Amino acid sequence: xxxxxxxxxxxxxxxxxxxxxxxxxxxxxxxxxxxxxxxxxxxxxxxxxxxxxxxxxxxxxxxxxxxxxxxxxxxxxxxxxxxxxxxxxxxxxxxxxxxxxxxxxxxxxxx
Amino acid sequence: xxxxxxxxxxxxxxxxxxxxxxxxxxxxxxxxxxxxxxxxxxxxxxxxxxxxxxxxxxxxxxxxxxxxxxxxxxxxxxxxxxxxxxxxxxxxxxxxxxxxxxxxxxxxxxxxxxx
Numbered sequence: 001x002x003x004x005x006x007x008x009x010x011x012x013x014x015x016x017x018x019x020x021x022x023x024x025x026x027x028x029x030x031x032x033x034x035x036x037x038x039x040x041x042x043x044x045x046x047x048x049x050x051x052x053x054x055x056x057x058x059x060x061x062x063x064x065x066x067x068x069x070x071x072x073x074x075x076x077x078x079x080x081x082x083x084x085x086x087x088x089x090x091x092x093x094x095x096x097x098x099x100x101x102x103x104x105x106x107x108x109x110x111x
Numbered sequence: 112x113x114x115x116x117x118x119x120x121x122x123x124x125x126x127x128x129x130x131x132x133x134x135x136x137x138x139x140x141x142x143x144x145x146x147x148x149x150x151x152x153x154x155x156x157x158x159x160x161x162x163x164x165x166x167x168x169x170x171x172x173x174x175x176x177x178x179x180x181x182x183x184x185x186x187x188x189x190x191x192x193x194x195x196x197x198x199x200x201x202x203x204x205x206x207x208x209x210x211x212x213x214x215x216x217x218x219x220x221x222x223x224x225x226x
Contacts, residue, residue, distance in 0.1 A: 034214065034215065036215075036217075041219075041220075042219055042220070043115070043201055043217035043218050043219040043220050044154075044201070044203075044215070044217040045217070046214045046215055046216065046217075049213075049214050087152070089154070091154075098156060098159075098166075099156065099215065101153070101154035101155070103151065103152055103153050104152060
């Protein structure tokens with residue numbers, strides 16, 4: 001059974017800093033991995049989807065990498081802004097429409 | 112236009128009641144899901160459904176049943192509600208491709224409180 005761990009559980013940084021969020025998963029036989037953000041009281045918004053054959057994906061200030069063999073993914077956020085404050089979740093997909101979510105990293109960017 | 116919409120957003124009810132949460136997506140996706148997020152913010156899939164098959168997470172009690180009147184709707188019915196059913200329920204949809212389920216789009220959630 002897939003287990004997903006995200007470290008740190010919470011992170012507080014001053015505006016403008018670059019930061020890295022970590023995700024590790026136990027079953028490396030994944031089809032893809034998605035990163036989501038969740039704002040308080042809101043649904044999840046997909047940020048990036050990395051196929052299993054890819055090493056990284058970029059969207060604006062976000063860059064996600066995937067090392068499938070070691071069961072790791074990182075989300076890099078450049079030049080953080082207060083609007084980036086949210087909980088970030090990673091979710092590897094192991095097939096049959098089956099995404100497993102970590103419990104997330106709660107990010108606070110201080111103006 | 113909201114891509115995935117759920118109603119109601121909040122639902123407070125007594126133990127033992129039966130309730131439904133509705134979900135609609137206007138993205139033309141072929142697969143819809145229900146997820147449960149517990150008090151520790153842990154998200155777990157309950158069901159996925161497309162026009163071919165319903166996949167049920169084996170840990171979901173049979174008091175929970177998805178009903179899909181058409182491709183754009185997947186409603187969640189819950190019978191004999193229990194205190195432990197209190198959670199936020201998220202609907203999602205995606206368009207499958209040959210590699211995977213595709214990018215998921217989530218609704219804003221329905222917070223169920225059972226008293």
